[in-house]
Amino acid sequence: MSTSRGHELPTVTPFFADKQDLLARILSRYPDYGRRSAVMPLLWEVQRAERHVSRARVDEIAEILGLHATEVKGVMSFYSTYHEHPVGAYHLQVCRTLSCSLAGADELAAFLEEELDLVNGETDAEGRFSLQFVECLGSCGTAPVLQVNDSYFERVSRSRCRALLDAMRRDALPAPTVERGGDNEVVRVEGADRSATGEAGEGDRA
């Protein structure tokens, strides 16, 4: 464990010290010649438990895999979901890409900034909330989407967003409901105006 001063002894208990079974399980997924593939899953384990991956953990993963720490750091910094600094207990990620933006995601993002008094990338002092604007989450048909930690909350209206924030403040975040969009009750209506210049939504009589 080297620091810029180069003489400090390790003071942190290794993350995987008491998780040898987990470590072995992860490493065994990959062929011997592909040991390096375990770098992302190991980063994920640390990230999930500690809400960030510290320099000490980077060093530890490098040591496990026989890599230089800078190689692990290089991988880690490439991706947007590993964090150098701890994110909040509730890490809110707002997609602002086109389909979500068309569904009001910019307003949603502004609302969260104001409600939480955070700007993009910040974590509050209590470590409860952090806010991150992200790109397309693949929830375009159920936009806008708010990802809280690993869960998607879809079709988030202003009232739904308020309710979710209240729930998080009480540490009572509900399980997300499955949203699938589309419809299985589509009825074709004869004579509906399906022209490009027709009144919007005339085709909808289902």
Next chain:
Amino acid sequence: MTDAVTEAPKPITSRSDPRFEVTLYAHVGAPGSHTLAYYRAHGGYDAARKALGMTPAEVVDEVKASGLRGRGGAGFPTGVKWSFMPPVDGRQRFLVCNADESEPGSFKDRYLLEDDPHQLIEGMLIGGWAIQATLGVVYVRGEYHHAHERLRVALDEARAEGILGTGVLGSDFDFDLILHRGAGAYICGEETSLMNSFEGLRATPRLKPPFPAQAGVYGLPSTINNVESFCAAVHIVARGAAWHAAMGTDDSKGMKLYQVSGPVRRPGVYEMPMGARFRELIFDLAGGPSERAKAIIPGGSSTPMLPWSDATLDLPMDYGTMAKHNSMLGTGGVIVIPEQKCIVDAIYNLVRFYGHESCGKCTPCREGVATWLPKMYRKLLAGQGTRDDLAVMEDMVKNMRGTAFCPLADACAMPVQASFRHFRHEYEHLADTGTSRYPRRREWAE
């Protein structure tokens, strides 16, 4: 958390329309559809058994004859790709599933992964047998945690039941899958970047050739396909190539998961035969636009937009037709752009996306996509642009076409060029007046 997710009460697809026979998407949304018990009760793994009774070459030929083209966006013939694998020579061979769905406007694979993971496993089993690979990789984007968990459980179920592992389904074929989770990088959808990412490297693209069949995962022979392509292979084997080839148009066969988002009444995923028309998708299934529209992005954010018109609405959504109209079918992810949305702002949104996702490896993308193009857009949108700036922007995107290391720069340049082609007046209005023709902010549902 995952298992606590409450199930939707009923399946939601285009299945109620008698014109469509829903196959790929038949079980999405059905309670318990992700379990092996459900999958088996609906004929699950019968196609894999059938494939294992054929020779690998016969399976490849069947998929070739079906006319299936890759559903990840590029549309390369799947069977042909499978036939690129070198002869078996004792080296490990890999079959890779690209489940890194992240092209804005695309969300079909997520539902397949979450609600029908065994369909993918069966498709990969068939593909593994066809190319004689004993190991497969499913690379799922990091944000798809729920999908990842569903797949993880499904893989355990399959292993416990002898569907994966040594001697699958009682045959002498060994096949297993490695589930690998990404961590938020659009570039991983590019096949060689995905392979680098899987190997524990930064996800930058590799020079081609060599192509994956020659040197893929760990430098070993590999074939990579999209989630939907593998799922289609299940039905092709089950029902025969002729059944698949009978659907669709001249150059686009079979069924397709189209997606529609933006201001329509019922956005979502709809399975339709290839070559279905925009009008059928947007009006008959998605209920029509909820406000006046002015453009359609036909197949994910990188595909050039088409103006909203009766002529456009009547176009069949297939590879050839889209190419003929200077666009692409891509992933089939249709985005409807409302009239009240400033086109410059809409395209800036996409430019910002591509800028964020540029890996920085090559100059046209690093300088163009990630740096100067977004700056030019911000200047324009701030009311400080000029007509000269528009010329610079057009020149810049022209120089990004075909000059970058991987398709990401093209993916950014194409929608920009299309927006200039169809909505130049909105750019000019902004440059001349300093204000957008459509300044209104999008409303957020109360």
